[in-house]
Amino acid sequence: MSEYTDREFMEVDFNNGLFSEYDFHHCTFTRCRFRGAHLEEINSTGCQFIDCDFSGAQLNASIHTRSAFTNCRFTNANLFVSKFEECKMIGSDFAAANLDGITIVRGDWSYTNLRNANLTKQSLRGVMFVEADLSACKLEKADLRDADLTRARLGNALLKGADLRGAVLGGIDFKSIVMLDVRIDAIQAVDFARSYGAKIQ
Structure with missing residues (x-):
């Protein structure tokens, strides 16, 4: 299992990347691309994803706690049995995303x-x-x-x-x-x- 803490990424291309079971703590991603990326079972805590593209990404069974995904795109993403606890999702687009079994605990x-x-x-x-x-x-x-x-x-x-x-x-x-x-x-x-x-x- 890999862990990123207090890292900042600006306009980085993570398309089709392999990040399954990674832990992200207090990281900031701005205008980054995760199209088709494997993010199964990742954990994010206190992270910020700003204007990021998760189109077609695999986020099933991922857990997010007090993270922010603002103006992000999740078109056709797989969020099966993912969990978002007290997260800020303002302006994000979940067109055609798989949200079956998702858990949403409060949040915006x-x-x-x-x-x-x-x-x-x-x-x-x-x-x-x-x-x-x-x-x-x-x-x-x-x-x-x-x-x-x-x-x-x-x-x-x-x-x-x-x-x-x-x-x-x-x-x-x-x-x-x-x-x-x-x-x-x-x-x-x-x-x-x-x-x-x-x-x-």
């Missing part, structure tokens, strides 16, 4: 593209999804309690059995969501009724 996933992602039965409690694109996501039976979904796009998302109690839903287009069996609290129920023209007295 605002402005991310998670369209069509499979997050069925996931615990997403307290996660920030401000203005995230969750269109057509599979969120059935997901725990979204206390999450921040302000202005998130949820059109055609599958939410059957999801728990939204305590979540921030400001700016949500309720008419684009099928709310069948979705658990909401009293305040959310009022907002939902108002979106359909009800007058609450």
Whole structure:
């Protein structure tokens, strides 16, 4: 197992590199390319990945703790059973990425593209999804309690059995969501009724 600590990398090409089971601690990667790289079972702690490209990379079973992946590209990346704990993912693109079995513990996933992602039965409690694109996501039976979904796009998302109690839903287009069996609290129920023209007295 190899370990990198307190290293900085600027515009380095790691394409198709072999980094399986590496440990990264407090490293900074800026505009680096990891396209097709093997990053299975890596651990990152307190790292920053800024404008990096992970397209087609293998990140399955990787674990990330308090790391930041800002404006990164994960197109077609494999994130199967990966774990992100208290990570900052703002603006990253997960188009066509495999997120099956992913674990997300809190953190900020605002402005991310998670369209069509499979997050069925996931615990997403307290996660920030401000203005995230969750269109057509599979969120059935997901725990979204206390999450921040302000202005998130949820059109055609599958939410059957999801728990939204305590979540921030400001700016949500309720008419684009099928709310069948979705658990909401009293305040959310009022907002939902108002979106359909009800007058609450």
